[in-house]
Amino acid sequence: MKADNEMKLEFLSKSQNESFARSVVAAFAAQLDPTIEELAEIKTAVSEAVTNAIIHGYSREIGIVVIVSRIISNRVEIEVKDFGVGISDIELARQPLYTSKPELERSGMGFTVMETFMDKVEVESKTGEGTTIYMTKTIMTVR
Amino acid sequence: MKADNEMKLEFLSKSQNESFARSVVAAFAAQLDPTIEELAEIKTAVSEAVTNAIIHGYSREIGIVVIVSRIISNRVEIEVKDFGVGISDIELARQPLYTSKPELERSGMGFTVMETFMDKVEVESKTGEGTTIYMTKTIMTVR
Amino acid sequence: MSIDFEYIDRLLIVRINGDIDHHSCEEIRSKIDKEIIAKNPKSILFDMGQVGFMDSSGIGVLIGRYKLIADSGGKAGMINVKPQIMRLCEICGLQKIIKIYAGKKQAVASIKE
Amino acid sequence: MSIDFEYIDRLLIVRINGDIDHHSCEEIRSKIDKEIIAKNPKSILFDMGQVGFMDSSGIGVLIGRYKLIADSGGKAGMINVKPQIMRLCEICGLQKIIKIYAGKKQAVASIKE
Ligand SMILES: Nc1ncnc2c1ncn2[C@@H]1O[C@H](COP(=O)(O)OP(=O)(O)O)[C@@H](O)[C@H]1O
Ligand SMILES: Nc1ncnc2c1ncn2[C@@H]1O[C@H](COP(=O)(O)OP(=O)(O)O)[C@@H](O)[C@H]1O
Numbered sequence: 214m215k216a217d218n219e220m221k222l223e224f225l226s227k228s229q230n231e232s233f234a235r236s237v238v239a240a241f242a243a244q245l246d247p248t249i250e251e252l253a254e255i256k257t258a259v260s261e262a263v264t265n266a267i268i269h270g271y272s273r274e275i276g277i278v279v280i281v282s283r284i285i286s287n288r289v290e291i292e293v294k295d296f297g298v299g300i301s302d303i304e305l306a307r308q309p310l311y312t313s314k315p316e317l318e319r320s321g322m323g324f325t326v327m328e329t330f331m332d333k334v335e336v337e338s339k340t341g342e343g344t345t346i347y348m349t350k351t352i353m354t355v356r
Numbered sequence: 357m358k359a360d361n362e363m364k365l366e367f368l369s370k371s372q373n374e375s376f377a378r379s380v381v382a383a384f385a386a387q388l389d390p391t392i393e394e395l396a397e398i399k400t401a402v403s404e405a406v407t408n409a410i411i412h413g414y415s416r417e418i419g420i421v422v423i424v425s426r427i428i429s430n431r432v433e434i435e436v437k438d439f440g441v442g443i444s445d446i447e448l449a450r451q452p453l454y455t456s457k458p459e460l461e462r463s464g465m466g467f468t469v470m471e472t473f474m475d476k477v478e479v480e481s482k483t484g485e486g487t488t489i490y491m492t493k494t495i496m497t498v499r
Numbered sequence: 500m501s502i503d504f505e506y507i508d509r510l511l512i513v514r515i516n517g518d519i520d521h522h523s524c525e526e527i528r529s530k531i532d533k534e535i536i537a538k539n540p541k542s543i544l545f546d547m548g549q550v551g552f553m554d555s556s557g558i559g560v561l562i563g564r565y566k567l568i569a570d571s572g573g574k575a576g577m578i579n580v581k582p583q584i585m586r587l588c589e590i591c592g593l594q595k596i597i598k599i600y601a602g603k604k605q606a607v608a609s610i611k612e
Numbered sequence: 613m614s615i616d617f618e619y620i621d622r623l624l625i626v627r628i629n630g631d632i633d634h635h636s637c638e639e640i641r642s643k644i645d646k647e648i649i650a651k652n653p654k655s656i657l658f659d660m661g662q663v664g665f666m667d668s669s670g671i672g673v674l675i676g677r678y679k680l681i682a683d684s685g686g687k688a689g690m691i692n693v694k695p696q697i698m699r700l701c702e703i704c705g706l707q708k709i710i711k712i713y714a715g716k717k718q719a720v721a722s723i724k725e
Contacts, residue, residue: 218370222380224363228635229387232665233363236383240376253665253696260667264634318641318672322704326668329703371522375552396552396583403554407521461528461559465591469555472590 216283254330262293270297359426397473405436413440439486511540519557548579624653632670661692
């Protein structure tokens with residue numbers, strides 16, 4: 214299905230870009246006229262995925278994070294991609310409270326938050342090649 | 357010189373993306389802690405370049421507009437690129453009040469605004485291949 | 500973006516709410532022109548108090564409306580112009596064509612005289 | 613992002629101003645921990661009234677501070693939690709650990725009892 218609108222954002226995996234990335238997606242999704250709540254949910258989900266790319270995907274090195282977003286009628290699609298270490302056991306990674314970095318005080322709730330705030334979350338990953346998180350959310354325009 | 361931070365944004369040449377594009381660049385430049393005035397100047401210059409890509413570069417067809425932005429110490433660099441018709445006479449195009457589309461009520465002041473609000477504006481263009489506007493602005497952090 | 504119209508005799512006051520860029524221009528232009536054609540005002544005053552952003556596309560629209568009004572002998576003015584938009588107007592020489600007034604009272608008095 | 617500290621006897625009230633994400637976490641953590649080490653409060657109350665955004669990185673930081681305080685028998689609470697952040701806390705089960713109070717008075721009374 215052809216997108217009504219589409220954008221792609223690439224940025225360095227620096228933590229200062231987390232707030233930048235979520236505000237870019239929010240600005241793009243704003244054309245669907247979401248409620249403040251829906252917009253906050255999208256921002257939070259994007260923040261989780263981007264943070265994961267930065268701290269898990271790339272750890273200490275600086276890589277490139279790519280976000281692709283599409284608007285298709287009243288649905289927003291968001292892909293967050295890194296070319297980092299990848300996830301060896303996706304099922305385990307998606308478990309609530311599971312984190313591979315408890316020493317960083319990670320809560321292990323990132324995937325759970327994404328799943329709760331978005332309608333659909335798919336994870337594609339290959340060890341040594343990187344990870345793509347694919348999320349969609351339909352905006353309920355009837356207020 | 358290596359950039360302290362860098363981002364690349366690609367989007368469709370639809371007019372609704374004009375405000376999106378300028379807010380993305382403003383959000384990125386915000387890390388230099390510019391004044392409200394400096395930020396407004398950057399937004400306006402980006403809006404001019406993006407509008408030109410949309411209405412002059414691509415006219416009626418939909419193409420891709422690319423913005424690359426870099427932060428190098430307290431300077432922001434912004435490139436706005438299209439793959440549209442190109443500019444045959446750059447010197448003429450940059451003249452205040454010159455517009456090739458007076459029927460659209462264009463003021464012909466876009467380049468003049470970019471030049472006034474940014475420290476440097478360079479234009480690279482080839483007929484039939486597209487146009488790149490390259491702009492820089494140093495943020496005066498001493499308030 | 501939305502537009503409110505108000506009249507003081509045959510002076511049309513146009514309050515634009517929202518950004519003025521190429522995207523919003525077409526709607527702004529067509530709404531104001533419809534109003535001008537329907538009500539045939541003598542002069543026009545743009546209230547810019549609710550305009551947070553404007554670029555040179557906006558300059559084009561304002562000059563276009565000015566021309567419509569000036570063609571039949573009317574005047575045009577602007578009020579409540581924010582500093583950032585003031586600078587854009589200066590750069591584009593707009594205040595030579597559409598005078599910027601300090602307030603509504605002064606603007607109305609000067610345009611109607 | 614900035615943090616203010618206030619004391620009611622040995623209850624430390626931490627007001628965080630700004631977004632809580634992975635980027636701001638390290639600074640938030642180190643500032644609060646320095647304060648805890650220096651002043652040795654018994655309990656801790658987070659005032660979230662100036663927090664416009666928080667993600668699960670923030671959950672990690674809050675739980676981490678809670679643990680520090682709970683280890684020496686203290687309690688933790690939160691006030692002025694915005695609806696959006698409330699939902700995040702629910703999803704993550706944070707209110708089971710750090711109680712959310714309706715206001716400062718109730719929080720102080722309950723934590724100090
Ligand atoms: N982009 C990624 N690259 C590599 N590993 C990832 C990525 N995203 C998530 N993971 C793995 O999945 C785990 C769970 O992620 P998440 O639920 O967000 O919790 P947290 O980030 O708090 O650890 C992470 O600890 C990590 O091992
Ligand atoms: N990206 C572009 N692609 C093709 N032509 C362009 C582009 N940008 C500017 N131009 C040409 O330069 C002229 C002057 O541009 P500008 O000063 O912004 O004024 P305006 O947009 O009001 O016409 C335009 O009318 C157009 O002919």
